[in-house]
Amino acid sequence: xxxxxxxxxxxxxxxxxxxxxxxxxxxxxxxxxxxxxxxxxxxxxxxxxxxxxxxxxxxxxxxxxxxxxxxxxxxxxxxxxxxxxxxxxxxxxxxxxxxxxxxxxxxxxxxxxxxxxxxxxxxxxxxxxxxxxxxxxxxxxxxxxxxxxxxxxxxxxxxxxxxxxxxxxxxxxxxxxxxxxxxxxxxxxxxxxxxxxxxxxxxxxxxxxx
Amino acid sequence: xxxxxxxxxxxxxxxxxxxxxxxxxxxxxxxxxxxxxxxxxxxxxxxxxxxxxxxxxxxxxxxxxxxxxxxxxxxxxxxxxxxxxxxxxxxxxxxxxxxxxxxxxxxxxxxxxxxxxxxxxxxxxxxxxxxxxxxxxxxxxxxxxxxxxxxxxxxxxxxxxxxxxxxxxxxxxxxxxxxxxxxxxxxxxxxxxxxxxxxxxxxxxxxxxx
DNA sequence: AGTGTCGTGTAACCTTTGTTACCGATTACC
DNA sequence: GGTAATCGGTAACAAAGGTTACACGACACT
Numbered sequence: 351x352x353x354x355x356x357x358x359x360x361x362x363x364x365x366x367x368x369x370x371x372x373x374x375x376x377x378x379x380x381x382x383x384x385x386x387x388x389x390x391x392x393x394x395x396x397x398x399x400x401x402x403x404x405x406x407x408x409x410x411x412x413x414x415x416x417x418x419x420x421x422x423x424x425x426x427x428x429x430x431x432x433x434x435x436x437x438x439x440x441x442x443x444x445x446x447x448x449x450x451x452x453x454x455x456x457x458x459x460x461x462x463x464x465x466x467x468x469x470x471x472x473x474x475x476x477x478x479x480x481x482x483x484x485x486x487x488x489x490x491x492x493x494x495x496x497x498x499x500x501x502x503x504x505x506x507x508x509x510x511x512x513x514x515x516x517x518x519x520x521x522x523x524x525x526x527x528x529x530x531x532x533x534x535x536x537x538x539x540x541x542x543x544x545x546x547x548x549x550x551x552x553x554x555x556x557x558x559x560x
Numbered sequence: 561x562x563x564x565x566x567x568x569x570x571x572x573x574x575x576x577x578x579x580x581x582x583x584x585x586x587x588x589x590x591x592x593x594x595x596x597x598x599x600x601x602x603x604x605x606x607x608x609x610x611x612x613x614x615x616x617x618x619x620x621x622x623x624x625x626x627x628x629x630x631x632x633x634x635x636x637x638x639x640x641x642x643x644x645x646x647x648x649x650x651x652x653x654x655x656x657x658x659x660x661x662x663x664x665x666x667x668x669x670x671x672x673x674x675x676x677x678x679x680x681x682x683x684x685x686x687x688x689x690x691x692x693x694x695x696x697x698x699x700x701x702x703x704x705x706x707x708x709x710x711x712x713x714x715x716x717x718x719x720x721x722x723x724x725x726x727x728x729x730x731x732x733x734x735x736x737x738x739x740x741x742x743x744x745x746x747x748x749x750x751x752x753x754x755x756x757x758x759x760x761x762x763x764x765x766x767x768x769x770x
Numbered sequence: 771a772g773t774g775t776c777g778t779g780t781a782a783c784c785t786t787t788g789t790t791a792c793c794g795a796t797t798a799c800c
Numbered sequence: 801g802g803t804a805a806t807c808g809g810t811a812a813c814a815a816a817g818g819t820t821a822c823a824c825g826a827c828a829c830t
Binding site: 522536537550 | 776777778779780
């Protein structure tokens with residue numbers, strides 16, 4: 351574990367902190383589609399992603415979903431940080447977008463390390479910052495963009511985090527991610543294909559115009 | 561200044577920190593409508609609100625606006641915190657919603673106090689948490705609600721922060737806040753009035769159903 | 771091969787929201 | 801008092817997105 355940790359976070363954290371993490375942290379490998387956290391669930395720990403990607407999404411009472419953003423290698427989940435401060439319940443759902451390796455850190459350590467390690471403080475603040483910016487991005491998309499632009503952006507995001515211009519997914523799944531209906535997505539995807547921006551296949555989409 | 565400071569933040573910060581704030585902080589009184597910060601502007605300092613309320617909004621390249629949330633007495637602006645970490649440019653615009661009194665703290669002090677005062681650390685983290693939750697709320701509104709519900713929610717928010725069920729505003733201004741057109745707002749306001757949830761006057765709206 | 775399920779394309783229609791245009795009332799300013 | 805600007809109501813229409821229904825091919829399972 352310490353090896354993968356050093357590789358991803360070595361330049362960030364001082365040796366003593368790396369050691370602390372590897373002592374109390376719990377290595378976890380989860381397959382694609384695995385649900386790491388759900389809305390209303392108490393927070394068990396804070397994840398440090400070593401490899402893979404996680405989809406963070408929001409749901410309302412009626413079951414409508416919306417993807418907020420993805421987190422990747424080197425990231426952590428600000429919502430988790432957040433919950434250590436105030437309430438203990440998660441406001442979001444986290445689902446592994448690809449096979450993912452991560453370290454879970456018990457929440458008790460956080461305040462502790464905040465006082466001790468400057469690098470930890472900076473990491474936490476940076477994470478909050480990054481997540482706030484992602485949320486701003488999300489808000490920009492929903493508030494200012496039409497569905498076809500949101501769709502294209504979503505496809506590019508997915509291509510980016512999987513590092514593959516061919517996305518394995520269905521129209522139905524995209525519709526859920528963007529909180530709209532399958533018919534609408536099929537319609538717009540066809541339009542994007544006619545514009546030469548993507549290529550459609552059964553169960554996959556190739557993004558041309560990255 | 562130290563008096564107003566103690567009154568609003570005394571229970572949060574230890575005496576030494578309060579003293580530090582009152583030494584380096586700069587007291588500011590701004591009138592309603594005053595623009596405290598704009599998108600792209602470098603961040604000068606971090607505001608602690610003593611009295612009043614500030615509207616935080618986002619704008620895209622085309623000039624479309626959207627209100628993100630309001631901050632009030634006892635709050636600070638997470639975007640400012642955020643900018644001390646990464647870039648130095650503001651991502652948002654801040655406009656005084658009412659006459660407002662605040663203390664500006666130079667950004668240099670932040671990292672300093674983070675190491676020294678536990679209460680400061682907790683305040684910063686709590687602020688980040690609060691702001692993230694507000695952003696989630698905003699996303700919920702835009703993503704899951706129809707315009708009439710968003711409108712009603714906006715009116716209630718405004719009533720809340722001004723502590724007055726009569727809102728002084730125009731349909732045009734509301735339309736800007738919600739990134740839609742005046743005609744749409746007029747239409748929906750009329751509907752809400754017919755439903756008995758509000759009462760319309762020239763330049764003001766009374767929220768019945770708080 | 772036969773059956774059922776899943777993924778996709780498409781048409782028809784409805785609702786919500788955005789746009790343009792116009793009008794009357796109120797207010798501000800000279 | 802006259803004039804211009806602002807504010808709000810409304811109609812008519814356009815565009816975007818949501819809904820329902822159905823067809824057809826791919827695929828899985830037996």
